[in-house]
Amino acid sequence: MDTSSDxxxxxxxxxxxxYKDLHVFQxxxxxxxxxxxxxxxICVAGYTEARSEILELLLPLKLYAGDNQGLCAERDFKVQHGGFSEEPVECLIHIPETRFVVTSGGSSPALQIWDIGGDDSDVIKRTGVINPKSPSAKCGKIASGLTENPTALHGSYTNDVQLTELATGRVLYTVGNESSDLESMSGLHWCFGLRSSSSDPSLCTIARLSSSGQMVLSDLRDLQNSFCQTQLNVQHISAKNEFLNVxxxxxxDSCLSVSGFDGTVQVYNTRNWSTEAQTPQPVFSHRGHDMSYEAKCSGSRPVVTTHAWHPSRPNTLLSAATDGSVHVWDWVDKSTYT
Structure with a gap:
């Protein structure tokens, strides 16, 4: 009896x-x-080749057709703009209200600035480079800076973090040399997610997730003191911890998601979390990549490489996995129903 098929x-x-909607692509x-x-x-890029494609893709029209999906001829992603990076792309962020993305990856610690183009061109072109404060720094994480002019916040460790203006390359902010990242020294791999307040950009919450499943929530203005620490019940498939994402x-409000441990994406509501919270349960778990036909046939389960929330649709996410699958899904929050 094939229990995996069952x-x-x-x-x-x-x-x-x-699910309200679930669409599977490759x-x-x-x-x-x-x-x-x-x-x-959306923008995607390869991470396994020395020379990687960077693509801006238009989502299929059927995702926006509602009950008239059968009338849509376009049922797959459409390439809007494309280009090539000489380095694998392991991190990429889009600068809001611009046509720029910033990437990092490969052996170089430098960040690459790209113009993803407009109606007059279909080519994604590299327009600049940002060099980190420390020339020996490893490939770091990137976030969009909360400033009037386009900026990128980047670094490998706390004492490497700098805020750089894209147009001029001017460093606007650095962390003092006396700062240290104690959690990076604990032997665990960490990733982080930033939630900013639309009413007050200075009010930001940082979620830090470790390779052991430890979650730490803190105010950006006081990273030394967390207001919540909890342990997630996660299953490890990937020993490298290279895909951790929060x-x-x-x-x-108060919802976050984690992936990179296995073939699932877990959604949590942090509203009732506290320093005493123990192994909170997810309000939703997307298992679609784990249940894919390709995974069952190959005998190996895929690991989710990344996921992203839609900017305006509350329950819509995209997720990708090591088998090349991409899922677009709108989940049902049953905790809101009586």
Whole structure:
């Protein structure tokens, strides 16, 4: 008896009630980055080749057709703009209200600035380079700076963090040399997600996730003191911990999601978390990549490489996995129903 097939069948039946929409696509190469560049477009890039494609893709029209999906001729992603990076792309961010993305990856610690183009061109062009404060720094994480002019916040450790203006390359902010990243020294791999307040940009919450499943929530203005620490119940498939990802929901208050441990994306509501919270349960778990046909046939389960919340649709996410699959899904929050 094929128990894995039965499990997949059970999940499919269950999904009819747990998703409003679920669409499955396949990329030619797996991606480690998904970044929204608009309500209907995303940017992806390869991470396994020395020379990697960077693509801006238009989402299929059927995702926005509602009950008239059968009338849509376009049922796959459409390439809007494309280019090549000489380094694998392991991190990519889009600068809001611009047509720029910033990437990092490979052996170089430098960040690459790209113009992803407009209506007059379909080519994504590199327009600049940002060098880190420390020339020996490893490839770091990137976030968009909360300033009037386009900026990037980047660094490998706390004492390497700097805020750089894209147009001029001018360093606007650095962390003092006396600062240290104690959690980086604990032997664990960490990733972080930033949630900013639309009413007050200075009010930011940082979620830090470790490779052991430890979650730490703190105020950006006081990173030394957390207001919540909890342990997530996670299953490890990837020993390298290279795909860890924690992301705050764009619209839903207090919701965040984690991935990179296995073939799932877990969604949590942090509203009732406290310093005493122990192994909180997710309000939703996307198991679609784990249940994919390709995973069952190859005998190996995929690991989710990245995921991203839609900028304006509350419950819509994209997720990608090591098998090249990309899922667009709108989950049902049953905790809101009586």
């Amino acid at each position: 499990e997949a069948d059970d999940w499919f039946i269950e999904s009819l009630n747990t 990329l030619e190469h797996p991606t480690k980055v998904i970044e929204w560049t608009g309500d209907k477009s 992301s705050w929901a764009s619209v839903l």
